[in-house]
Amino acid sequence: MKARARRRIAGEAGFTLIEVLMATLLMTVILGALATVTAQWLPNWNRGMARVQRAERLAIGLERIAADLSVAEMMPINAEARAPLFEGAELSVTFVRTAVGPNTRPGLEIIRLIEKADDRGLALVRERAPFAPMPADAQIRFADQVVLIRSPFRVSFSYAGADQVWQKEWRGQRQLPDMVRISVRDIASGRVLAVSSAAIVHVNAPAECARAKNPAQCLAERLTPDADKKQEQQL
Template sequence: MSRPLARAQREDAGFTLFEALVAIALMGLILGALATVTAQWLPNWNRGLVRAQRNEQAAIVLDRLVADLSAAEYVSASRLRNVPLFRGAEFAVVFVRSALGPNGRPGLEIVQIAETADSRGPALVRTRAPFVPLPTGDPQVDPIPFADPVVLLRPPLHLAFAYAGADGNWKRAWRPSGELPSAVRFDVHDSERGTLISTATRIHIEMRAPRPETAGEAAEENAQPQPGGATGGQ
């Protein structure tokens, strides 16, 4: 190979300093454009992901609340008063239902769902306690040993209750009376976006259980011989 040809091949190999600078400048422009585009859509993507997670969490909590409140039972809080143990407020509710859970004993339990505070701040917590008749029949006066706390929601999500009677009018509180509410509504609020989701459930047991003496009177009435009927011992 002649020297002029070898020299020409060495000059054509690789990049010149000017070409390298141009390539670096183009790469900088491309990276800058990518950074600008990413800075625009990444916050929206993060907000959309957080919103989807909150919606999913709210849906799971509402499913559990529907299962809980729909199973509320008409159980007298005290032996002295035939009034069901059910007290509903805007941010808390106390009721009686059948024991739930793989480790729960058969029977009834008192359930409380309310906003409380723990080491991480406010939270909507579900607690429970074995059912026993209360001395006064008022869960706000009689101490109830609630245990087994389960956190359902944390800020910015908050849950509010509403209660409807037989007339269908919604109220933010349900005071002790002779009946259970016909339905309970759950409104999940996001402090950043307002009302997030809302649903309601009907309570399966609405009417008062028959009194034992009434049932006995009915049995005695059925046992009376009817006119024209056959009588024994003749």
């Protein structure tokens, strides 16, 4: 009697071959459905993450550009030059600012923001060189290239003085521009993006005018076309 009961329990224990096959088939269907959903969802996720990363890099690059331009110094290239070192074009701008960074010495440095091309396309690059008085036709050797903004975005600059009229170039002026507009375009469509901004230049007068009793009069005399002639006569 006990042996018969044990045989009956042993026959009921475990899975039959059909049950195993059905479980395997069900698991295959579930895994196939998950693979299909993942194949449709993962590329969209990757594209979304890539767009977020590009937007973050663009925001960091624009912040660096605006921070540099806002602290441009009204510094001539040598004692004889009357105009500050500021060369602004549509795709590049060169100016002087206070040296900044963990590996820089106290003083001034020349910054150039310029568009360059490499194997990955167009990119806006930040370069720098230590500032020292030099001839007006001297070649400045820039180093420490850092890519700020890369394709598919393209940056262009424009400049406005006290008259608030935007110009594509700012060269040989006696005064720094009041504002520099930073326009960001999508290369594929050519449209200007909403992230475009403008940097306000804080320095608007030479150092000697800041120490003068009447800064406004000093600035007006510096900007007068005959200012150089008057200074030569005084010398």
